[in-house]
Amino acid sequence: MGFWVSSSISKLATRNRYHEVTMAEPTITLNVTRYRPGQDRAPTTQAYAVPYKEDWVVLDALNHIKDQIDGTLSYRWSCRMGVCGSCGMMVNGTPKLTCAAFLRDYYPGEIRVEPLINFPIIRDLVIDMSDFLDKLKSVKPWIIRKEEKPVARGEYLQTPAELEAFHQFTQCINCMLCYAACPVYGLEPKFLGPAAIALGYRYNMDSRDQGKEQRAVIGNHDGIWDCTFVGECSVVCPKDVDPAAAIQRSKVDTTKNWFQSILMPWGQR
Amino acid sequence: MFTHDIVIVGGGGAGLRAAIAAAEVSSKLSIALVSKVYPMRSHTVSAEGGTAAVLREYDSLDLHAKDTIFGADFLADQDAVEAFVKEAPGELIQLEHWGCPWSRDPDGRVSSRSFGGMSVDRTLFAADKTGFHLLHTLFQTSLKYDSIIRYDECFLTSLLVDDGKVCGVTSINLYTGRVEVIAGKTVILCTGGGGRIFPFTTNAAINTGDGMAAAYRAGVALKDMEFVQYHPTGLPGTGILITEASRGEGGWLKNKDGYRYLQDYGLGPPTDKPTHRKMELGPRDILSRCHMQEYAKGRTFEGPYGHYVHLDLRHLGEEVINKKLPFVRELASKYVGIDPVYEPIPVRPVVHYMMGGVSTDINAKTTLVGLYAAGETACVSINGANRLGSNSLTELLVFGTRAGRAAAAYAANVSAPASAAIDALAADEQRRLDRQFLRKDGGTERIATIRQEMQLAMEEGAGIYRDEQKMEKACKTLRTLRERFKEIIIEDRGSTFNTEVMTALELDFMLDVAEVVANSALMRRESRGSHTRTDFPKRDDANFLKHTLAYRTPDGPKIDYLPVTITRWPPEERKY
Numbered sequence: 001m002g003f004w005v006s007s008s009i010s011k012l013a014t015r016n017r018y019h020e021v022t023m024a025e026p027t028i029t030l031n032v033t034r035y036r037p038g039q040d041r042a043p044t045t046q047a048y049a050v051p052y053k054e055d056w057v058v059l060d061a062l063n064h065i066k067d068q069i070d071g072t073l074s075y076r077w078s079c080r081m082g083v084c085g086s087c088g089m090m091v092n093g094t095p096k097l098t099c100a101a102f103l104r105d106y107y108p109g110e111i112r113v114e115p116l117i118n119f120p121i122i123r124d125l126v127i128d129m130s131d132f133l134d135k136l137k138s139v140k141p142w143i144i145r146k147e148e149k150p151v152a153r154g155e156y157l158q159t160p161a162e163l164e165a166f167h168q169f170t171q172c173i174n175c176m177l178c179y180a181a182c183p184v185y186g187l188e189p190k191f192l193g194p195a196a197i198a199l200g201y202r203y204n205m206d207s208r209d210q211g212k213e214q215r216a217v218i219g220n221h222d223g224i225w226d227c228t229f230v231g232e233c234s235v236v237c238p239k240d241v242d243p244a245a246a247i248q249r250s251k252v253d254t255t256k257n258w259f260q261s262i263l264m265p266w267g268q269r
Numbered sequence: 270m271f272t273h274d275i276v277i278v279g280g281g282g283a284g285l286r287a288a289i290a291a292a293e294v295s296s297k298l299s300i301a302l303v304s305k306v307y308p309m310r311s312h313t314v315s316a317e318g319g320t321a322a323v324l325r326e327y328d329s330l331d332l333h334a335k336d337t338i339f340g341a342d343f344l345a346d347q348d349a350v351e352a353f354v355k356e357a358p359g360e361l362i363q364l365e366h367w368g369c370p371w372s373r374d375p376d377g378r379v380s381s382r383s384f385g386g387m388s389v390d391r392t393l394f395a396a397d398k399t400g401f402h403l404l405h406t407l408f409q410t411s412l413k414y415d416s417i418i419r420y421d422e423c424f425l426t427s428l429l430v431d432d433g434k435v436c437g438v439t440s441i442n443l444y445t446g447r448v449e450v451i452a453g454k455t456v457i458l459c460t461g462g463g464g465r466i467f468p469f470t471t472n473a474a475i476n477t478g479d480g481m482a483a484a485y486r487a488g489v490a491l492k493d494m495e496f497v498q499y500h501p502t503g504l505p506g507t508g509i510l511i512t513e514a515s516r517g518e519g520g521w522l523k524n525k526d527g528y529r530y531l532q533d534y535g536l537g538p539p540t541d542k543p544t545h546r547k548m549e550l551g552p553r554d555i556l557s558r559c560h561m562q563e564y565a566k567g568r569t570f571e572g573p574y575g576h577y578v579h580l581d582l583r584h585l586g587e588e589v590i591n592k593k594l595p596f597v598r599e600l601a602s603k604y605v606g607i608d609p610v611y612e613p614i615p616v617r618p619v620v621h622y623m624m625g626g627v628s629t630d631i632n633a634k635t636t637l638v639g640l641y642a643a644g645e646t647a648c649v650s651i652n653g654a655n656r657l658g659s660n661s662l663t664e665l666l667v668f669g670t671r672a673g674r675a676a677a678a679y680a681a682n683v684s685a686p687a688s689a690a691i692d693a694l695a696a697d698e699q700r701r702l703d704r705q706f707l708r709k710d711g712g713t714e715r716i717a718t719i720r721q722e723m724q725l726a727m728e729e730g731a732g733i734y735r736d737e738q739k740m741e742k743a744c745k746t747l748r749t750l751r752e753r754f755k756e757i758i759i760e761d762r763g764s765t766f767n768t769e770v771m772t773a774l775e776l777d778f779m780l781d782v783a784e785v786v787a788n789s790a791l792m793r794r795e796s797r798g799s800h801t802r803t804d805f806p807k808r809d810d811a812n813f814l815k816h817t818l819a820y821r822t823p824d825g826p827k828i829d830y831l832p833v834t835i836t837r838w839p840p841e842e843r844k845y
Contacts, residue, residue, distance in 0.1 A: 155366075
């Protein structure tokens with residue numbers, strides 16, 4: 001049986017989701033980064049005690065703070081089911097989706113909630129990710145065809161094996177956890193970074209695409225060659241995209257193309 | 270002031286599709302895409318099961334139309350449905366050309382699966398993350414059009430209307446906190462639904478009915494708002510959606526005795542392999558009512574978050590679950606600690622979708638000159654009293670495209686709105702926002718308290734089963750909450766990313782939407798589709814084969830009606 005049933009006794013007592021916190025209830029402390037531009041010189045930490053519930057995630061605790069304790073706390077969230085990519089934060093120093101980080105994995109210890117590192121902080125837990133949007137666009141994450149097929153002529157056929165070749169890299173939710181985990185991005189902001197490279201590679205590997213040459217940015221200095229293959233990006237990815245693999249394979253591809261162009265100039269496509 | 274030809278509000282599937290459609294009409298058109306979240310965060314991302322269109326030889330447009338109209342309990346406009354099914358295949362092929370990673374058959378064609386209320390397999394899918402892939406494909410494709418200018422994280426506060434024509438929007442830029450005018454010859458609303466007016470919903474936090482309320486305040490009617498879809502299979506507690514595709518692939522619903530109870534409600538006989546339109550593949554409104562009947566009979570489980578039944582996928586086996594339903598496995602494992610390969614998933618009905626919305630015609634046009642709407646925000650209506658699963662993603666593509674093209678054609682023939690008039694309107698809006706939100710002092714009411722009371726009122730008064738007394742009470746409560754809302758406390762005085770102000774503005778919108786839902790429901794004295802009244806249990810075509818239109822007045826919604834368009838399918842009894 002799942003934990004939500006086995007813990008039913010404690011929850012029956014707290015069935016009204018809107019009840020007031022009473023002394024008897026267990027609580028957990030969240031130490032949350034606060035930063036209000038124009039008001040704070042530097043980020044500070046504010047501690048909040050919230051009810052401890054076995055099936056609550058860190059995001060539930062933040063929502064409790066916002067609704068019941070302190071309406072001025074700012075953070076992003078939306079789907080609360082791990083697919084919109086909004087709620088990435090540092091939880092005890094590790095990049096996590098807060099909708100998937102359960103309080104029970106930290107309790108009775110305290111939880112440190114900070115904005116994702118390697119990004120400028122806009123306010124509290126909200127980071128500025130506009131740099132990623134520019135980088136995403138630079139890898140041309142769309143199908144490029146030498147000739148467009150009219151819609152009236154139907155779909156492109158693609159076998160399950162051809163789909164498999166890039167499918168994993170389509171799973172990226174742009175949550176930015178990989179950028180927070182990437183030591184190279186932390187030191188060299190020009191680095192395209194794991195998600196953008198993985199998404200460019202995703203189109204390169206799509207049997208419908210013919211635009212690989214136009215995505216040369218991936219093979220440039222600020223692209224794959226900055227990566228020192230630490231692999232942390234793949235460790236923190238909540239969707240098993242494995243951007244590190246995309247980067248390594250792109251390196252092999254680029255090298256192969258280079259050798260081909262030097263050694264076999266007549267052998268190019 | 271920023272000025273564009275077309276201003277699209279909402280960056281989900283409908284908004285992105287409209288933007289691309291308009292950009293393809295002419296690269297000279299300047300298109301603003303205004304969204305309160307980054308487009309790829311939009312709620313389209315959470316759609317799971319698939320998107321319907323006729324693409325196989327065994328299927329026909331008429332059959333898709335008939336299923337849709339039947340599912341809608343004959344409240345859909347049949348001319349709109351005919352246009353919808355006709356344009357659906359092209360839209361899905363277009364999406365395929367743009368790179369959507371559809372699941373594939375061995376021969377390389379896009380795969381399709383069974384879905385509730387559909388007579389044949391016609392639901393295309395990308396595993397069980399169809400909405401996610403659709404949204405990211407559209408968003409990434411939209412990046413190649415330089416004429417689409419994004420206003421990410423800008424919150425709509427009002428539509429600007431001058432001389433009977435829409436001339437742009439005001440929005441709060443979350444980074445700066447400034448109220449900005451984004452002017453345009455035409456505006457397309459694509460802001461999604463408002464499921465968050467209920468306490469228990471599959472909907473994301475952002476689904477607060479912003480565009481619906483903004484249109485309503487600008488004098489546009491909201492149509493058929495009483496029709497709120499409960500999805501029969503959400504996770505208890507969180508309300509996270511477990512896709513209908515899990516039943517399309519062969520999953521079973523069982524009560525606490527392990528019995529496939531749907532056979533007791535005219536949906537049988539049960540078969541091992543799924544049968545179209547039968548048992549677990551019945552439509553959502555009926556399945557949600559069956560759950561409540563089982564509960565009344567004492568045959569559901571009781572858990573920490575109320576009654577539930579079992580969705581059993583074990584017989585599908587690990588391979589099918591991993592290949593076709595990986596997200597279901599991930600969600601169930603993560604959020605209720607149950608691996609569906611080995612254990613049944615606890616599920617219960619949950620608010621999922623609003624059939625109603627901003628009243629539009631077949632070209633996405635509203636009665637306010639220059640204003641268009643598409644997607645869940647809009648009510649064309651193809652969904653009538655009950656939407657069939659997998660028609661909504663298709664709808665946002667078909668009518669997103671129609672809206673984008675219609676707005677582009679309109680913008681080509683009108684001149685830019687007068688800036689003096691816009692400045693005056695914007696100054697009014699700035700004063701309103703300052704007074705009520707940005708510089709509001711004092712107050713006694715917590716935003717969250719009013720929101721919770723609104724949600725409880727909606728659940729009690731406008732849930733799966735409704736009656737006169739419960740709905741009247743809900744309407745009264747909502748009026749009181751509207752008054753109490755004036756006394757909200759706003760502590761946050763910051764201008765940068767002030768989400769407390771945004772939360773208050775969202776609640777303000779939701780109170781309007783909730784009141785329209787409750788009042789529209791109160792006035793419809795019949796049962797049709799998702800609207801089920803214990804005091805009027807039968808469908809009443811003589812008096813209510815018509816759309817509800819709700820208009821805003823100072824005393825609450827004024828209800829009017831509009832005939833339903835019937836082309837080739839005369840109303841008949843809806844039996845599965």
